[in-house]
Amino acid sequence: MxxxxxxxxxxxxxxxxxxxxxTGARLRQMLPDAKREALDLPHVEHQLAHVPVDxxxxxxxxxxxxxxxxxxxxxxxxxxxxxPLAMSVMVRDDFxxxxxxxxxLSNQVNHVASIxxxxxxxAIAWAESMRGHRAGTAVDVIVEVTDGxxxxxxxxxxxxxxxxxxxSKPGSQTEARTPFVAPARTGSWKLAxxxxxxxxxVMGDYNPIHLSAFSAKALGLQRxxxxxxxxxxxxxxxxxxQSTGYDWEIEFATPAFLPSSVDVAFEDKADGMSFSGWxxxxxxxxxxxxxxxxxxxxxxxx
Amino acid sequence: xxxxxxxxxxAVVIGGNRIPFARSNGPYSKASNQDMLTAALDGLVARFxxxxxxxxxxxxxxxxxxxxxxxxxxxSVLGTSLSAQTPAYDVQxxxxxxxxxxxxxxxKIKLGQIDSAIGGGVDTxxxxxxxxxxxLRSVLMDLSRARSTSPKLKAISRIRPRDxxxxxxxxxxxxxxxxxxxxxxxxxxxWKISREAQDELALASHKNLAAAYERNFFDDxxxxxxxxxxxxxxxxxxxxxxxxxxxxxxxxxLGAEATMTAGNSTPLTDGASAVLLGSEDYxxxxxxxxxxxxxxxxxxxxxxxxGADGLLMAxxxxxxxxxxxxxxxxxDFDFYEIHEAFAGTVLSTLAAWDDPEFCKNKxxxxxxxxxxxxxxxxxxxxxxxxxxxxxxxxxxLVATLAKMLHEKGSGRGLISVCAAGGQGVVAILEAR
Numbered sequence: 001m002x003x004x005x006x007x008x009x010x011x012x013x014x015x016x017x018x019x020x021x022x023t024g025a026r027l028r029q030m031l032p033d034a035k036r037e038a039l040d041l042p043h044v045e046h047q048l049a050h051v052p053v054d055x056x057x058x059x060x061x062x063x064x065x066x067x068x069x070x071x072x073x074x075x076x077x078x079x080x081x082x083x084p085l086a087m088s089v090m091v092r093d094d095f096x097x098x099x100x101x102x103x104x105l106s107n108q109v110n111h112v113a114s115i116x117x118x119x120x121x122x123a124i125a126w127a128e129s130m131r132g133h134r135a136g137t138a139v140d141v142i143v144e145v146t147d148g149x150x151x152x153x154x155x156x157x158x159x160x161x162x163x164x165x166x167x168s169k170p171g172s173q174t175e176a177r178t179p180f181v182a183p184a185r186t187g188s189w190k191l192a193x194x195x196x197x198x199x200x201x202v203m204g205d206y207n208p209i210h211l212s213a214f215s216a217k218a219l220g221l222q223r224x225x226x227x228x229x230x231x232x233x234x235x236x237x238x239x240x241x242q243s244t245g246y247d248w249e250i251e252f253a254t255p256a257f258l259p260s261s262v263d264v265a266f267e268d269k270a271d272g273m274s275f276s277g278w279x280x281x282x283x284x285x286x287x288x289x290x291x292x293x294x295x296x297x298x299x300x301x302x
Numbered sequence: 303x304x305x306x307x308x309x310x311x312x313a314v315v316i317g318g319n320r321i322p323f324a325r326s327n328g329p330y331s332k333a334s335n336q337d338m339l340t341a342a343l344d345g346l347v348a349r350f351x352x353x354x355x356x357x358x359x360x361x362x363x364x365x366x367x368x369x370x371x372x373x374x375x376x377x378s379v380l381g382t383s384l385s386a387q388t389p390a391y392d393v394q395x396x397x398x399x400x401x402x403x404x405x406x407x408x409x410k411i412k413l414g415q416i417d418s419a420i421g422g423g424v425d426t427x428x429x430x431x432x433x434x435x436x437x438l439r440s441v442l443m444d445l446s447r448a449r450s451t452s453p454k455l456k457a458i459s460r461i462r463p464r465d466x467x468x469x470x471x472x473x474x475x476x477x478x479x480x481x482x483x484x485x486x487x488x489x490x491x492x493w494k495i496s497r498e499a500q501d502e503l504a505l506a507s508h509k510n511l512a513a514a515y516e517r518n519f520f521d522d523x524x525x526x527x528x529x530x531x532x533x534x535x536x537x538x539x540x541x542x543x544x545x546x547x548x549x550x551x552x553x554x555x556l557g558a559e560a561t562m563t564a565g566n567s568t569p570l571t572d573g574a575s576a577v578l579l580g581s582e583d584y585x586x587x588x589x590x591x592x593x594x595x596x597x598x599x600x601x602x603x604x605x606x607x608x609g610a611d612g613l614l615m616a617x618x619x620x621x622x623x624x625x626x627x628x629x630x631x632x633x634d635f636d637f638y639e640i641h642e643a644f645a646g647t648v649l650s651t652l653a654a655w656d657d658p659e660f661c662k663n664k665x666x667x668x669x670x671x672x673x674x675x676x677x678x679x680x681x682x683x684x685x686x687x688x689x690x691x692x693x694x695x696x697x698x699l700v701a702t703l704a705k706m707l708h709e710k711g712s713g714r715g716l717i718s719v720c721a722a723g724g725q726g727v728v729a730i731l732e733a734r
Contacts, residue, residue: 066476144311186609187478187553238477239608263555266608273608280555 001121003127004045012048013083013205014064021091042094045126051145053119060202067237073115075240075248076233078153080203082143085125086157097139099159101219105138105158106230106251113245115152122146128286136162180285184280185263189234191226193259199230225255239266241293250289262286281297313408314585314592315731318701319346320575321527323689324534326427330572333528334373339378339424343573346420347382348460350578350590356385358416362404362423363393365692367377368431372535397643398721400696404577405599405729417584422576423693437465475533475722477607482722483644487553487562489612490646493653499565500645501545504686507642509620511683512538519682523701535569535689566645571689592734593704599729600624606724607697614647616726617718618654622665624728632671636713637678637706639699642685651718682706707733
């Protein structure tokens with residue numbers, strides 16, 4: 001593995017400025033295919049020595065998700081705290097994929113141990129595993145959150161730059177997809193038109209595709225879509241253990257256009273729980289995932 | 303005073319009283335929970351000559367409650383001619399409120415702590431509490447904490463137009479967002495309960511309740527209120543054809559497989575009920591009847607949030623545990639009072655008790671509890687016909703069953719009540 005150069009950030013960049021920068025990057029990266037072919041991920045990792053946790057934001061988050069207010073950090077809240085750091089890697093001039101318009105495919109998270117609200121946290125983020133995907137190019141963005149001595153939280157977010165091909169465009173790879181059949185629902189979420197704005201107000205993630213029909217249209221969507229991490233947060237609320245670590249993952253299928261009625265199903269498994277959500281009217285799958293609670297003895301970084 | 307513990311003694315059901323149940327936003331629209339509970343208590347006091355008596359306790363409750371009703375039952379007692387020295391307290395366990403109130407009072411009597419008690423419940427969806435929105439409430443609370451003008455103005459500036467819309471109580475389960483009917487629709491489908499079977503149960507409920515009125519069964523169980531003398535939901539002339547013509551009301555996402563209608567589901571209802579309990583000595587000393595012993599009761603709860611069980615299936619578990627404790631089988635009863643939240647609830651519960659797999663895997667039983675003689679089920683009608691003012695249903699069931707057992711002169715009755723939050727309370731009564 002090629003060693004990564006560490007870039008230390010003084011403070012978490014604001015997502016607003018990152019989105020502005022991303023717009024520029026999008027234009028800059030409209031390069032001919034041939035030029036992009038040689039591009040590689042930057043061999044860097046961005047570090048934030050101190051990740052501030054605002055207890056008031058934590059309460060607001062827990063209320064938003066319908067979770068109990070506790071002094072420990074929900075896993076998706078941690079994701080939100082370090083998302084600006086992850087973004088800072090993706091908006092670098094030498095990051096080869098256009099950020100805006102990127103599709104969020106999945107998350108895999110090791111929530112290694114319970115994280116108290118007053119923990120002193122630091123984080124490191126980098127990108128790896130840029131690879132071909134049937135619809136473009138996928139990349140993993142890794143973030144590790146530590147308390148200075150060990151990794152408490154490790155998240156892999158996978159994004160897809162749709163229609164962007166690093167090499168030559170692959171031939172027609174039509175994977176036979178099994179049609180989605182909704183299971184018996186165990187719950188129903190009514191996502192109001194302002195769901196994206198409510199999430200942004202708490203987590204600071206003002207991505208225009210989630211905020212309003214108007215801002216989403218500007219980016220080519222018919223209406224605003226529900227934030228994937230909002231849905232992940234709802235799924236995990238009340239379903240994760242409090243005193244031990246756990247792993248969870250979520251995979252996104254089709255977007256949920258706001259306002260939306262999402263039917264969900266939770267199912268107990270021997271070592272945790274699986275969950276899925278789909279459009280109550282459209283019947284289209286929005287997400288599926290699982291929570292795995294397993295006794296963990298140690299956690300490794302990479 | 304004895305320095306040794308007394309042996310457990312029987313708790314006796316002496317009688318009951320309720321006001322007729324009325325469909326919501328009908329004749330009781332202007333009546334409050336306190337008005338209706340007081341009326342039910344007044345009728346009970348008059349029937350059994352309790353004026354001026356200090357009872358051991360009065361416990362009741364309401365599922366939908368105004369914050370001003372923090373002492374609903376005590377305030378109601380103060381409005382009756384019972385001695386003002388009668389202690390009272392509120393119980394709240396969703397639709398099992400009445401059963402929990404009566405059962406815990408029976409326990410106190412059994413232990414010799416009290417000699418007499420009234421348990422019951424009341425509910426209205428016509429006079430329901432309306433709350434300000436969470437946004438406005440948060441601002442108002444911050445405003446009350448602010449000590450100077452600047453933070454006060456800052457708080458006020460946070461008010462948004464949408465915050466001015468009030469919050470009415472919903473029927474949705476907070477953790478799933480599904481209404482109780484939509485939850486039951488999942489269970490009804492899982493147990494393959496047919497539309498026809500549900501409609502037949504609903505029809506039987508109306509026919510049985512009408513017949514009970516016909517033979518004046520309720521004459522000493524009901525006192526008229528607000529010009530109403532009979533449950534207003536009762537449709538004595540209902541037919542299977544009429545019921546079959548109704549469109550699905552719940553589980554509409556199931557499309558053609560939706561089976562639950564307004565006809566085989568209980569409507570929102572207003573009403574109140576009360577049951578007088580006592581020790582044998584208390585009944586004898588006051589020359590009061592003894593209809594039945596309140597033998598035992600059991601609560602259960604299930605994990606419906608993550609789909610392990612149906613929302614209203616807790617009584618299936620509670621009955622299994624209670625039968626075991628009392629060395630009884632499901633067939634050892636002369637009457638079954640299974641609260642008809644939905645026809646599908648009753649039929650799913652019966653199906654579960656008769657299912658070897660459910661009884662083995664969920665209840666841990668080697669053999670299924672088995673089927674019941676359906677001619678013993680809800681013989682004087684139940685909630686589908688009478689209506690279901692949430693907390694008042696327990697009192698209706700206990701008083702009705704106790705009278706039926708006393709009329710028969712022997713035997714045993716089983717009560718089963720499901721409740722929101724995946725809970726349920728069941729009980730055994732024995733004739734005297």
